[in-house]
Amino acid sequence: MALDKIWVFCEAGDDGVATITLEMLAKAREVAGTVEVFCGGDGAACAAELGDHGVTAVYATGDLDGRMKGVSVASAVAAAISGGGVAAPDAFLLGTTYDGRDVAARLSVKLDVGVLSNVVDLRLDGDRLVGVEPVFGGTLNVTSRFTGGGPDVWLVRPKSFEPAVVGGPPAEVLDLPVPDLGSTGGAVVRDRFTEESEGPKLDEAAIVVSGGRGLGAAEAYSMIEGLAKQLGAAPGASRAIVDAGWVPYSYQVGQTGKVVKPTVYIACGISGATQHLVGMKGSKNIIAINKDSEAPIFAVADLGIVGDVHKVLPKLTEALESR
Amino acid sequence: MKVVVCVKQIPDPADPGALDPETRTLRRNVKLILDESDSYGVEMALQLVDAAGEGSVHLVSMVPNDEVSGLRTALAMGADSATLISDEALAGSDALGTSRVLAAAIERAEPDLVLAATESSDGYTGVVPAQVAELLGLPSVTFAKEIAVEGSTATVRRQTEAGADLVECPLPAVVSVTAGVVEPRYPSFRGIMQAKNKPVDQLKIADLGIAAERVGWAGAGQEITDVAEAPERAAGEVVVDEGDAHERIVAFLDELKVI
Numbered sequence: 001m002a003l004d005k006i007w008v009f010c011e012a013g014d015d016g017v018a019t020i021t022l023e024m025l026a027k028a029r030e031v032a033g034t035v036e037v038f039c040g041g042d043g044a045a046c047a048a049e050l051g052d053h054g055v056t057a058v059y060a061t062g063d064l065d066g067r068m069k070g071v072s073v074a075s076a077v078a079a080a081i082s083g084g085g086v087a088a089p090d091a092f093l094l095g096t097t098y099d100g101r102d103v104a105a106r107l108s109v110k111l112d113v114g115v116l117s118n119v120v121d122l123r124l125d126g127d128r129l130v131g132v133e134p135v136f137g138g139t140l141n142v143t144s145r146f147t148g149g150g151p152d153v154w155l156v157r158p159k160s161f162e163p164a165v166v167g168g169p170p171a172e173v174l175d176l177p178v179p180d181l182g183s184t185g186g187a188v189v190r191d192r193f194t195e196e197s198e199g200p201k202l203d204e205a206a207i208v209v210s211g212g213r214g215l216g217a218a219e220a221y222s223m224i225e226g227l228a229k230q231l232g233a234a235p236g237a238s239r240a241i242v243d244a245g246w247v248p249y250s251y252q253v254g255q256t257g258k259v260v261k262p263t264v265y266i267a268c269g270i271s272g273a274t275q276h277l278v279g280m281k282g283s284k285n286i287i288a289i290n291k292d293s294e295a296p297i298f299a300v301a302d303l304g305i306v307g308d309v310h311k312v313l314p315k316l317t318e319a320l321e322s323r
Numbered sequence: 324m325k326v327v328v329c330v331k332q333i334p335d336p337a338d339p340g341a342l343d344p345e346t347r348t349l350r351r352n353v354k355l356i357l358d359e360s361d362s363y364g365v366e367m368a369l370q371l372v373d374a375a376g377e378g379s380v381h382l383v384s385m386v387p388n389d390e391v392s393g394l395r396t397a398l399a400m401g402a403d404s405a406t407l408i409s410d411e412a413l414a415g416s417d418a419l420g421t422s423r424v425l426a427a428a429i430e431r432a433e434p435d436l437v438l439a440a441t442e443s444s445d446g447y448t449g450v451v452p453a454q455v456a457e458l459l460g461l462p463s464v465t466f467a468k469e470i471a472v473e474g475s476t477a478t479v480r481r482q483t484e485a486g487a488d489l490v491e492c493p494l495p496a497v498v499s500v501t502a503g504v505v506e507p508r509y510p511s512f513r514g515i516m517q518a519k520n521k522p523v524d525q526l527k528i529a530d531l532g533i534a535a536e537r538v539g540w541a542g543a544g545q546e547i548t549d550v551a552e553a554p555e556r557a558a559g560e561v562v563v564d565e566g567d568a569h570e571r572i573v574a575f576l577d578e579l580k581v582i
Contacts, residue, residue, distance in 0.1 A: 011484075013484070013485065018484075068462070068463070068464070068490070070453055070463070070465070071453075071456075071457075071462070071463070074457075096449065097484065098465065098466050098481075098482060098483055098484065101449045101450055101453065101465065102453045102463070102465055104450055105418075105450035105451070105452070105453030105454045105457065106453055106454070106456075106457045108418075108419055108450065108454060109419065109422070109454050109457035109458055110457065113419075113544065114417050114418070114419050114543060114544040114545050115417075115418055115419065115448065115450050116545060117418070117447070117448035117449060117450060118447060118448070125548070130548060134553060135342070136342075138553050139552065139553055140342065140550055140551070140552060140553060141549075141550070141551050141552075141553050142342075142547055142549070142550050143547065143548050143549035143550070143551070144545055144546065144547050144548065145545065145546060145548055146544055146545050147544055147545060147546050148544035148545075155448075155449070155450070182460070183460045183461065183462070184456070184457065184460055184461060184462055184463075185462065186462040186492055186493040186496070187462040187463065187464050187479075187490050187491070187492035187493075187496065188490065188491055188492075189488045189489070189490050190489050190490065190491050191488070191489040192483075192485070192486070192487075192488050192489075193485075193486040193487045193488070193489070194485045194486040195485070195486035195487070206581065207581060231576075231581070231582065239502070242502060242503045243359065243502050243503045244503065245503045245504070245506060248468070248482075248503075249466075249468070249482055249501045249502065249503060249504075250482060255444075255447055256360070256441075256442055256444065256447055256502070263579065263581055264576065264579060264581055266572075273336075274336075275336065275444070281556055285575075285579055286556075287572060287575065289568075293561070293563070298558060298561055299556075299558050300556045300558065301558060301559060301561070302559035302560070302575075303559055303560055303562070303571065303572065303575045304558070304559065304560065304561035304562065305561075305562055305563075305564055305568040305571070305572065306561060306562070306563045306564060307563065307564025307568050308564070311564065311566075312564055312568050312569055312572075315569040316569035316572055316573070319569050319570065319573050320573065320582065323573075323582070
């Protein structure tokens with residue numbers, strides 16, 4: 001038996017509704033009769049695209065005027081369903097994103113319900129959802145469900161589902177007023193910075209080239225960027241070199257970073273700790289270059305090169321240049 | 324300025340133990356260490372107190388047994404004191420149960436600023452900092468890359484999908500710190516010796532006025548229904564580089580028609 005209603009947290013940018021949102025919508029439609037979204041910002045701009053993905057209504061706060069999305073959206077949703085005349089959904093789906101986690105966390109306290117995080121699959125078991133979460137670097141899949149009264153709050157990893165266009169009229173835009181946030185609302189965005197990157201985004205690129213501790217020094221990361229540029233790929237990183245401060249957190253692939261599933265993933269000087277594997281082993285093809293023939297990365301690689309990245313990468317980049 | 328840092332003691336990620344087949348949770352009877360993710364919050368707190376010219380760094384942590392070795396590591400880095408809520412009732416706590424306990428302990432410390440990692444390395448739910456903030460009725464800024472405190476205002480550079488936001492936030496507040504943004508100091512020998520005598524206040528949940536059914540298995544409101552081995556990915560061809568391995572990679576990329 002399908003659920004009556006699911007609410008999906010909608011995130012959007014200049015290029016439309018975020019992929020993670022569209023992915024969750026596809027799954028939500030499979031398991032629920034009605035799929036609606038809630039968002040912190042302008043709903044009208046997304047209404048047509050959301051309708052195309054089967055959404056019937058978008059509850060939107062309107063411009064937040066610099067207030068933080070997490071506390072604003074969670075407070076607005078809690079107010080709407082606790083006295084605002086909006087029927088609570090059976091479940092909320094939010095992406096494991098910077099803002100998605102904030103909204104889920106605040107919402108769970110306001111509704112006094114738990115959150116299940118890092119879910120990569122959802123299905124119906126009777127009249128309730130169960131979710132699958134990979135643990136130990138993806139070697140084990142743990143299936144969980146909520147036992148309380150609900151609504152259930154799920155945080156979904158990107159790349160778990162395929163977006164699907166079903167065609168539908170534009171979603172109806174409804175107001176989701178943000179109540180007085182009191183002492184929780186003090187944080188305000190004063191300025192926004194866009195990190196200009198030339199190539200494709202890490203989680204959308206067809207090819208990802210990642211570097212790890214085997215590079216030896218922060219300067220050697222330029223070899224990764226050079227190869228990535230040559231291939232039209234996105235550069236990525238293991239947690240070790242992010243922790244070491246060589247590259248920003250936004251480059252990190254893995255359990256505590258981004259999940260990527262490109263056509264080709266090239267791991268350079270990455271040993272393959274479970275922390276990293278869970279973020280990339282869904283790639284269609286994996287190439288690994290590492291000095292240590294015993295490195296765990298070779299257990300998941302379609303093509304493994306036992307060799308020194310400092311020797312292989314320059315030759316590889318040069319060979320591609322000369323084609 | 325009083326800074327509280329939430330820290331977690333976790334099984335060594337190099338030897339994480341296993342799931343207990345009966346309870347289907349992580350076995351915690353292995354040696355616990357300070358989660359490396361938390362070392363950035365500790366370092367950030369020490370730097371902020373240094374910059375302020377006065378203040379203290381207090382740790383808050385919880386564990387079902389009475390393990391303190393991870394806390395001693397953070398104390399050896401320079402933190403001044405710690406509260407450890409150690410109670411068997413905490414076993415099986417979910418993120419919200421964890422946040423209830425941490426929030427109650429933080430409230431008693433009356434901090435100006437609460438720091439935490441963005442997520443733990445083992446459970447990685449990523450929701451505890453904002454839950455703690457909500458429970459305490461405080462503003463929060465997550466995924467901080469930089470923090471500066473001026474009077475009773477924190478200015479935080481926050482990671483976003485597009486780049487970064489510069490956020491201004493009145494104190495007290497909860498801020499979660501992204502890994503890699505500061506370089507955690509290694510404990511000195513003197514620091515390690517001093518840490519042995521720094522105060523660690525051990526509490527039970529009853530001391531915080533928290534009922535057992537709000538934490539642990541009872542409070543989690545969720546259950547594991549299945550644990551299964553994930554399908555393994557098969558290893559492919561392995562080539563030892565003899566100076567021409569790049570040609571094999573080019574050929575592989577050619578076969579895939581991506582170049």
